[in-house]
Structures are given as C-alpha cells and as structure tokens.
Amino acid sequence: MNSSDPQRFRPADIDPAEVKALIERVRGPVLTPEDEGYDTERAGYQLARQHRPDLVVGATGTADVRAAVEFARSHALPVAVQGTGHASAGVAGEGGVLINTTRMTGVRVNLEANTAWVAAGTRWDEVIHEAAPAGLAPLSGSYPGLAVVSYTLAGGLSLLSRRYGYAADHVRSIDVVTADGQLRHVTEESYPDLFWGLRGGRDNFGVVTGIEIDLVPITTLYGGSLQFPGELAAEVFDTYLRWTATVPDEMSSSIMQMSYPDIPAFPEALRGRQAVHVRIAYAADVLDAAENLVEPLRALGPMSDTLGELPYTEAGSIYADPPFPGFIEASTTLLGELDTAAVRAILDLAPPHASLPHIFELRHLGGRLALPPAVANAVGNRDARYLFNVVSRLERADITEIRPAHKRMLEALVPWSTGGRLLNFMNGEDAAKEVRSAYDPKDYQRLTEIKAVYDPDNTFRLNHNIPPANTGNPTSA
Template identity: 90%
Template sequence: MSSSDPQRFQPVGIDPAEVKALAKRVRGPVLTPEDEGYDTERAGYQLARQHRPDLVVGATGTADVRAAVEFARSHALPVAVQGTGHASAGIAGEGGVLINTTRMTGVRLNLEANTAWVAAGTRWDEVIHEAAPAGLAPLSGSYPGLAVVPYTLAGGLSLLSRRYGYAADHVRSIDVVTADGRLRHVTEESCPDLFWALRGGRDNFGVVTGIEIGLVPITTLYGGSLQFPGESAAEVFDTYLRWTATVPDEMSSSIMQMSYPDIPAFPEALRGRQAVNIRIAYAADTLDDAEGLVEPLRALGPTSDTLGQLPYTEAGSIYADPPSPGFIEAGTALLGALDTTAVRTLLDLAPPHAPVPHIFELRHLGGRLALPPAVANAVGNRDARYLLNVVSRLERADITEIRPAHKRMLEALAPWSTGGRLLNFMNGEDAAKEVRSAYEPKDYQRLTEIKAVYDPDNTFRLNHNIPPADPRNPRLA
C-alpha cells in the first residue's frame, strides 16, 4: 500500500513542529505516513502484517534511540522496535513510534574473553564473518540474515544449541535504553533483575542498543540435508524420531515436509509434489564419527544427499532459508516425546491428504537446551523435546484456509504438547495471546514485576507484550 493511498492508516495528531524538532535531534530519518520513504523504513522481512506507526525513526546510534524514546514518552505513545522484521506478523501494531535499528551495525571482538560486542542492527552473517578468522563462532540460527539482538533476547535456538544451550544463555552484558530515556549498561552484577528479564523478555524492558555475547571454538561442521520423496514420509519420520533418541548432544537436526508449488522455479520431479528433508548440523570436537551417526538415515535411500564437512561460515546453506521478504503465516508448539501415532496425526493433516500447510517441521531439542544456564535467565520450556513449526505462504493459499488448517494441526497434536512456545517462533495470528506460554508461571510473574519497575506505563507494548504487574495501571495491555 503506497503512502498516497487514502485508505491507509490515519495517524494520531502530532504537531509537525515537534516532529521537526525531533528530526533535528537525530541523525537518522524521522518519517510520518505522509513522508516519502515511510513505507520503506517500516518494511521488514515479513510482509503479511507490518507495523504502521505514527512516526518511524531510523536510528543511527544510541543518541537517536534515546531521543525517540523520550519523544514517545512525552507524547504518551507506545514504542515498537524492529531489526530485520521477521517477527512482525505476530506483533505488528498500529500507531506509536517505531524505532528501526538496521543502521546500527558493528562487531567488536575480544579474543582474550572469546566474546563479541554486537550493535543492535547487526546480522548474524556479520558476526560469523568477523569471528571465523579467530577460530570462533556465535550461536547463530539457521538463517544468518537475522538480526542478532532480537533473536538472542527471545532465546535464540542455534544450530549449536543442543551442545551449548540457547544464545541467550551466552549473553555477558547488555546496553539498553529504558522507558525513562536512560542508557544502562546491564550485567549480572550491576542490575541482576533487569539482566535476567532482558534475556528471554526481548524488547519489553527497553530498546537494546548492543549486547556482548560469548563465542564458541567451532570452525567446521558436518552438515547438510537428506531429501526423500513424500511417499516415504511415514517411514522417514518414524526412523528420524527413533534416531534422535540415540544421538549425542553435539548433533542438531530437524525434519521437514514441504509441498512444492507447480512452477518452473523447481525441478520438474518436485513440482506439485511433497518431499521430506532432514537437516543435520553436527558440531563435535572431532567429526570422525559423523558418517556412522547418520548411516541409519542414509539407509532409507535419500534422493538427494548434501551431507559433508563445511566451514561454519557456510552454515546457512544447511537450511537455505529464503532471503527475500514474503507473505507468511505460521504456527508453533513445543512437544514432548513423540510416537508413531503422533507422526500419523501430522501426516494425515498435511498435503497430499489435506490442503495447507505448505511446510511443517520438527526441530530436535534437548541436550544442553534442557539444562539451566550458568547465569539464570527468563527463557522457559526447557523440558520440551521437539519444536513444531507450521508455515504457509499466503501467495499460494487464502488466509481463511490457512489459519483453520494450522489450528487443526496444532489442536490434533495437543496430546503430545507441553503447552509451551518459543518466543522466536511465535509469529502467527495468536502470538499476542500466547506470550505467557513462553515462560514458566513463576518467571512470567517475575517478569511483570520487573516490567512495573522499568516500564510502569507499558511504553514498550507493541511486541510480544508482558504488561506491568500493577493492575491499576491504565496502560495494561
């Protein structure tokens, strides 16, 4: 929708003179819906639903962030923060101030401590590139184009997480602008409650301008994918589930069924058909036993096999997530132990037996993910064994078909569900309603109490919102 469209969102009345005054305080762009470039500035990876703010500030540094937060507070406007915009379908809001951090990039390595300081808008591929010559790697996810800060503060499920835990478990310090406009350097020692809450509570407590993260001594993985025809799905899923019960913590993997569209962009053998992909990322100190570990999967006769050793700088090729923005609807759930009945339940609700979803995936959890971190944080649901993601492209089906199909699949798997969610993957229609499910009950209560201290007016509420504990607060979400 263009900025000249008369049906577009109508902003609240902000005095143009005050907008001009703010623009003089910041180095980045300050745009209202009437300004050229507004749509570009608010755009992100997710196109299905995007923030439509009264004002968007393209921050270039901490001073710009402080000015934007102070402006929002003085005008009683809510604040949203956006990096690459992958999560916006679940949390996008109308009105308020959107702070775009994509211009705030930079990586500083500390090789004595094996850490990296990372600016708010930095993507994982930048950190991977800087760390690799030192023989180190960050706990990055399957897609290296994600922004580091929001991914990590929401937990961060890495290709290395079964060995090392969540990315949030490896945060050493955080620079954050809180609702009072103050820049705080937060560590376990300086501010233990806020440090605990930010690592898992994402942007509910302020705008993070940079974080210091631990790096791990990984240079090479054994990884890639095995592809099988859709007709073999039941056997492949059953074998995969049995296999995950036997592998060491250094082995991370997932299994996915994908329905390929009938278009020339895909090989003729896949067009209009289903295929099953198993993705592997094995990160042990020695990779000598890798071939033996995957042999039970190879014995099923994959039609495509890309497994082999690769440098961590090429880890993004394992999942090969699409880099281009798209219209996506997704659902998610955390699951416990799965059996043959669970597999049949999944497959009966997926193509070719039922229309949509276009992709459903199980990621193997456990290992170090199931253990508490050295320094406690708010990331919950560590007892889950698998993560289910259900994804559909809106270009290929109507939303009125997709949402009921996702709901049927998630409800059918209720007997195996833990009832929890991972914040990084909560991007569907009900994301705002499911925030509590990302935390243990006592931790959620503690988060609301910390929120009441640092953001009592719930200024940071255009997100996976945790309202402040005080029930008398008029801005409770």
C-alpha cells in the same frame, strides 16, 4: 487499499513543530505516513503484517534511540523496535513510534575473552565473518540474515544449541535504553533483575543498542540435508524420531515436509509434489563419528544427499532459508516425547491428504537446551523435546483457509504438546495472546514485576507484550 492510503493510519495528535524538533535531534530519517520512504523504512522480512506507525525513526546510534524514546514517552505513544522484521506478522501494531535499528551495525571480537560486542542492527552473517578468523563462531540460527539482538533476547535456537544451550544463555552484558530515556549498561552485577528479564523477555524493557555475547571454538561442522520423496514421509519421520533418541548432544537436526508449487523455479521432479528434508548440524570437536551417526537415515535411500564437512561460515546452506521477504503465516507449539501416533496425527492432516500447510517441521531440542544456564534467565519450557512449526505462504492460499488448517494440525498434536512455545517462532495471528506460554508461570509473574519497575506505562507494548504488574494503567491490560 495501498500502503500510502491515509485511511490506514490513525495519526497521533502531534504538533508538526515537535516532529521538526525531533528531526533536528536525530541523525537518521524521521518519517510520517505522508513522507517518501516511509514504507521502505518500516518494511521487514515478514510482509503479511507490518507496523504502521505514526512516526518511524531510522536510528543511527544510541543518541537517536534516546531521542525517539523520550519523544514517544512525552506524547504517551507506544514504541516498537524492528531489526530485520521477521516477527512482525504476529505483533505488528498501528500507531506509535517505530524505531528501526538496521543502521546500527558493528562487531568487536575480543580474542582474550572469546566474546563479541554486537550493535543492535547487526545480522549474524557479519558476526560469523568477524569471528571465523579467530577460530570462533556465534550461536547463530539457521538463517544468517537474522538480526542478532532480537533473535538472542527471544531465546535463540542455534545450530549449536543442543551442545551449548540457547543463545540467550551466552549473553554477558546488554546496553539498553529504558522507557525513561536512560542508557543502562546491564550485567548480572549492575542490574540483576533486568539482566535476567531481558534475556528471554526481548524488547519489553527497552531498546537494546548492543550486547556482548560468548563465542565458541567451532570452525567446522558436519552438516547438510537429506531429501526424500514425499511418499516415504511416514517411514522417514518414524525413523527420525527413533534416531533422535540415540544421538549425542553435539548433533542438532530437524525434519521438514515441504509441498512445492508447480512453477519453473523448482526442479521438475519436485514441482507439485512433497519432499521430506532432514537437516543435520553436527558440531563435535572431532567429526570422525559423523558418517556412522547418520547411517540410519541414509539407509532409507535419499534422492538427494548434501551431507559433509563444511566451514561454519557456510552453515546457512544447511537450511537454505529464503533471503527475500515473503507473505507468511506460521504457527508453533512445543512437544514432549513423540511416537508413531504423533507422526500419523501430523501426516493425516498434511499434503497430499490436505492442500495445506505448505511446510511443517520438527526441530530436535534437548541436550544442553534442557539444562539451566550458568546465569539464570527468563527463557522457559526447557523440558520440551521438539519444536513443531507450521508455515504457509499467502501467495499460494487464502488466509481464511490457512488459519483453520494450522489450527487443526496443532489441535491434533495436543496429546503430545507441553503447552509451551518458543518466542522466536511465535509469528502467527495469536502470537500476542500466547506470550504467557513462552515462560514458566512464576517467571512470567517476575517479568511483569520487572516491567512495572522499568516500563510502568507499558511504553514498549507493540511486541510480544508482557504488561507491567499492578500498575492500574489501562495500557497495561
């Protein structure tokens, strides 16, 4: 069944005249499933599962967002928000109103305060570009094509996070349209509870139209990757774990094993084989110590070595995440201290011993991530030592094989798991069921109470949903 088949949709009972009235209020496109351009407007980076709304609004600014929220509220329709659409595989919904913020772009750098105001649909590469001439950098992630707002409000694990903490820890103010259609300028002073909850609670409380974030005085990194043959996986993983216990907070890193398909798009030496990548981002005021710090990894004899100094404007080359959309299934968990037994638990269930998963990785946490921010927020699980992420592409395997393979790997890691997850990486089939695991229990309860104040009908529920507390409303279940 193709994407234009009307049987895929359950349109709400909306008077066409009311849709026409909304179109007249909104500068951007307002599209139904029958309209040309509907599929393009709702499409995002993640193709495995996408929102299928009754109505999609391509917002051009705050006025469009307010009109869309007021329309949805008046018709008792749920609202979803989408920037680049990386997370939709886990939380995409049927029906309702989808607000696409990609047209809402813009960056204003404040050189006196070392901050930037960023519009809702802006991507990190634009912020990086605008901040660099001032000798500043944002706490952007491994892929500069991500939307700033959704990444940041879900926590935001940056290449600089072991030194500076989560991106959400560095938000100064937030402009948000809440479920009543009102635009609120949210700060620690003006709306302390809402400011706390938005930073970690993502789009549960409204549609964010812009945020003010800190920039940090970083212009150059020591970074890149070391690539090893899959035959050395056990030795490289063991060495990596020992190494992470010794590095300073300025050193962020990850280790990944990837199974390459046997296709001409990849170098002949990698086709049909596994390779292990260690990615490095060392962000110190003086980079002289970098070569000595990475020597234990280099001593293992990488077959490829791209480590060196690079401007922060080229930081996206460290992970070299694919810029094109794909059909992806992913699972994740947070881990505590790891040992050789944990490495064996992972590798015994990975290629070449098994056909799946295609990619799995560990990201080193700790450092400033483990400490509370200067202004408290809802981001939880700060005691985790590593983030484990497992990814498979649906173009290469059937979902009925991928999901059990991912589950087996996560179950094998239970002895080392903290039981928590990081919202940025919760994109698998159970993402909507696992939202509680992203927060400390008392913080989750507080989030439900804030939700009851600003969105008692759970209008914003086509997401990693936090239902409102004690409303008695059936949509809050």
